[in-house]
Amino acid sequence: MIRRRSDLVLSREPSARLVPWIIGLMTYLACLMLAGALLLSVLLEQWTSDMTGTVTVQVMPMEGESQEAMEDRVDKLVRLLQRSQGVAAARSIPLPEIAALLEPWLGAGAALDELPLPRLIDVTFDEASPASLEVLRTMLSNADPGAVLDDHGIWQEQLAGLIGALGAVAGFIVVLVAVATVGIVIFATRSGMAAHQDVIEVLHLIGARDVFIARQFQNLALSQGFRGGLIGIALGAATLWSLSRAAAHLDTSMLPPVSLLAWHWGLLAALPLATALIANWTAKRTVVRSLRKLV
Amino acid sequence: MRYGTGPEVLREVTFSLAPGSFHFLTGRSGAGKSSLLKLMYLAHRPSRGLITLFDEDIATVPRKRLPLLRRRIGVVFQEFRLLNHLSAFDNVALPLRVAGVRDSTVRKNVRELLHWTGLADHMKARPPTLSGGQQQRVAIARAIIAKPSLLLADEPTGNVDEAMGVRLLYLFEELNRMGTTVVIATHSEALISRFQHPVLHLEDGVLTTRHAAAARSGATGEAPSTSAAGAKP
Numbered sequence: 001m002i003r004r005r006s007d008l009v010l011s012r013e014p015s016a017r018l019v020p021w022i023i024g025l026m027t028y029l030a031c032l033m034l035a036g037a038l039l040l041s042v043l044l045e046q047w048t049s050d051m052t053g054t055v056t057v058q059v060m061p062m063e064g065e066s067q068e069a070m071e072d073r074v075d076k077l078v079r080l081l082q083r084s085q086g087v088a089a090a091r092s093i094p095l096p097e098i099a100a101l102l103e104p105w106l107g108a109g110a111a112l113d114e115l116p117l118p119r120l121i122d123v124t125f126d127e128a129s130p131a132s133l134e135v136l137r138t139m140l141s142n143a144d145p146g147a148v149l150d151d152h153g154i155w156q157e158q159l160a161g162l163i164g165a166l167g168a169v170a171g172f173i174v175v176l177v178a179v180a181t182v183g184i185v186i187f188a189t190r191s192g193m194a195a196h197q198d199v200i201e202v203l204h205l206i207g208a209r210d211v212f213i214a215r216q217f218q219n220l221a222l223s224q225g226f227r228g229g230l231i232g233i234a235l236g237a238a239t240l241w242s243l244s245r246a247a248a249h250l251d252t253s254m255l256p257p258v259s260l261l262a263w264h265w266g267l268l269a270a271l272p273l274a275t276a277l278i279a280n281w282t283a284k285r286t287v288v289r290s291l292r293k294l295v
Numbered sequence: 296m297r298y299g300t301g302p303e304v305l306r307e308v309t310f311s312l313a314p315g316s317f318h319f320l321t322g323r324s325g326a327g328k329s330s331l332l333k334l335m336y337l338a339h340r341p342s343r344g345l346i347t348l349f350d351e352d353i354a355t356v357p358r359k360r361l362p363l364l365r366r367r368i369g370v371v372f373q374e375f376r377l378l379n380h381l382s383a384f385d386n387v388a389l390p391l392r393v394a395g396v397r398d399s400t401v402r403k404n405v406r407e408l409l410h411w412t413g414l415a416d417h418m419k420a421r422p423p424t425l426s427g428g429q430q431q432r433v434a435i436a437r438a439i440i441a442k443p444s445l446l447l448a449d450e451p452t453g454n455v456d457e458a459m460g461v462r463l464l465y466l467f468e469e470l471n472r473m474g475t476t477v478v479i480a481t482h483s484e485a486l487i488s489r490f491q492h493p494v495l496h497l498e499d500g501v502l503t504t505r506h507a508a509a510a511r512s513g514a515t516g517e518a519p520s521t522s523a524a525g526a527k528p
Contacts, residue, residue: 199378202376202389205337205338206365206389295338
C-alpha cells in the first residue's frame with residue numbers, strides 16, 4: 001500500500017469535512033468579485049480606446065439664424081478641420097442622425113425643424129500625430145464663437161472614477177475573503193490540534209521536529225483548501241455562465257458586448273491553487289506557533 | 296522541579312548515570328518518579344538546577360536541537376501512549392519516520408524487531424485490539440527501534456504477570472549489554488532483588504542511591520554521558 005509518509009499520523013476528524021465547503025463559499029464570493037472587477041476593467045478599456053482619438057465639435061445655433069446659414073457655418077468648420085494638422089477626418093453628422101440620437105428623449109416624429117438644435121461634427125484624429133486639443137480649441141473659437149469642442153474628458157473621467165471605485169470595492173472584498181479563509185483554516189487547525197493532542201505529544205517526545213508535526217496538518221489543509229477552491233470556482237463558473245446567458249438575451253444596444261480575456265479566465269481558474277497555498281501556509285504557521293510553547 | 300506555583304516535586308536530586316549502566320528507580324506513588332523521568336526525556340525543563348544530557352546542558356541547548364537529543368532517548372510510557380489509529384507496525388516505525396529514515400530501512404528494521412518481540416502475527420493490528428501485554432511490547436519496541444543511547448521505562452511491568460515482567464527485564468538487559476543506558480521505574484521489589492541493579496530511590500522529592508550487592512557501576516563523579524537534575528535547597 002502506498003501512502004505518503006506524513007499521512008500516517010493523523011486520523012480524519014468528521015468536522016474536517018465541513019471546512020472545504022466553507023472555503024468553497026469564500027472562493028465563490030472571491031471568484032464573482034474578481035470576475036466583476038475584471039469585466040469592469042475590460043469595459044473601461046473598451047470605452048477609453050473607442051473614445052480616445054475622437055472629439056466632437058458642437059455648433060450652437062445663433063439667434064434667428066436660418067437653416068441654410070447654419071448649414072454654411074458647419075460646412076466651413078468641417079473644411080477648416082479637414083485642413084488642420086493631425087486631423088484624419090471630420091464629418092458633420094446629418095440631422096436625421098441627430099434626430100435618431102434624440103429620439104429616446106423627444107419621441108419619434110418631433111418637429112425637429114422648428115427646434116434650434118446644435119449640430120455636431122465628428123472629428124477623428126490622425127493616429128500617428130494627433131492634433132493638440134488646445135490648438136484645436138483656440139482655432140475653432142477664433143473661427144466661430146458658436147463652436148464648442150467636447151473631448152469627452154469629463155464624462156470619461158467620471159466613468160473611470162466610478163469603475164475604479166467599483167474595482168477597489170471588489171478587490172477589498174477579495175482581500176476580506178482571503179482573510180476570512182485564513183481565519184477558517186486557523187480555527188480548523190486549532191481544533192484539529194486539540195483533537196490530536198495526544199498524538200502531537202507523542203510525536204514531540206519521540207523527537208519530531210515542529211515542521212514534521214506541522215506537515216501533518218498542512219497536508220490536510222492543502223487538500224481542504226484545494227477542494228474548497230474547486231467547489232468555489234465550479235459555483236462561480238455556473239453563475240457567470242448563467243449571467244452571460246441572461247445578458248445575451250438583453251437588447252445589446254445599451255451595453256457593449258464585454259467578455260473576459262483568456263488570462264482573466266486563467267486567473268479565476270488558479271483560485272483553488274491560491275486557496276490551497278493560503279490554507280497550507282496558514283496551517284503551518286498555526287501549528288509551529290502553538291508548538292513553540294512546548295519544551 | 297515544580298509544576299506551576301505548586302510545591303517542588305523534586306528537591307534534592309543529584310546523580311549521574313554512567314553510559315551503559317542499568318538502574319532501577321523506586322519510590323512510593325507521588326514521590327516524583329514520573330517527574331524525574333519527564334525531566335530526563337525532556338518533556339519538562341527544571342525550574343532550577345542543572346541537567347546535563349549527552350554532554351549538553353539542557354538549560355542552554357537551543358530548542359531546535361532538542362529533537363535530536365530526544366531521538367537518542369527511548370521511552371516506555373506508563374500508559375504506553377500508542378497511537379490507536381495506527382497499526383502496531385506504524386506505531387513502532389514512528390520514531391524512524393520522524394527521524395526521516397528511508398522507507399525501505401524502516402520496513403526492514405521494524406519487521407525484524409516485531410519478530411524479535413513476538414509480534415510478527417500482529418503487525419497490522421491496531422493497539423486497541425491487542426492484549427495489555429502485546430501493547431506493552433509494541434510500546435517497548437517503539438522505544439528501542441531507533442537504538443537509543445538511553446532507555447527510560449515507567450512501570451514497564453505494571454500490566455503484565457510476573458513471568459512476562461521477567462522476560463521484559465531480560466530484554467532490557469540485552470539492550471543494556473549492547474550499550475544502552477537503562478533506567479526502569481518500578482514498584483516491584485521482586486524484580487529488583489532478582490536482577491540486582493543499583494537502585495535510585497526517591498522519597499519526598501529527595502533522591503538516595505542504593506548500591507545493589509552486584510552493582511556493576513555506581514552513580515559517581517562527573518557524568519560521562521547521562522546525568523541529571525541537581526537542585527539544592
